[in-house]
Amino acid sequence: MKIKPGFMLREIDDTSVVVAVGEASEHFNGLITLNTTGSFLWKKLQQGATEQELVQALCGAFEVDPDTARADTAEFVAAARKAGFLDE
């Protein structure tokens, strides 16, 4: 699972947003704001992490129990999939 080419994470101070460039911007002209966890997961997805790896990374980086991490990850991945950000 990986973020499709053309979707970029831009970070300014404490804000992370996803913007589309190149061909991707022809079909997507919105703006997606990510919180800290979302930004973290996005970067992992850019490297091509599996959902299980995302859960593990989340547990390692944040003080969160595995069940919450699993639920948060599933929610994030579902939203990213629905928005068309994922290459699977």
Place this chain on the structure above:
Amino acid sequence: MSNHTVEEVLRRDGRYIATPVGVSMWPMLRSRTDTVLLVPADAAALRRGDVILYRRPTGKMVLHRIRGRDAQGFVLCGDNQGAAEHGVQAEWIIGVMKGFFRKEKYIPVTARGYRAYMRLVLWTHPLRAPFLRLRDHFRRRKGASA
């Protein structure tokens, strides 16, 4: 994740990042490649050289540079355009550019290199404008005959 309009995000977060489309701000901004950081604009505080995002009454959003002001309102022009747009009203203005990403590098409008570029664009525009207008004229004719 949340999805909102430019105005909503600027009101809520005080900033907006967008990917401009078109060549009017070339070479600073490359179409669908570079991204700009916008913040809410105070029309009274805007100055010559500022790059603003505004919405024409037709609904079209435009990102151009302020060349000045006259009795009709702001005078705007893209860096790569010959003809200026007059009569841009303060209430059309959505935001002002605070910086831009050229690929991965963020360049604030306070950067020395950017300030030098901005001055160069403003100072040389009267010299470049006739050639740019001529080029735009032939492009339009070519487009009309295509």
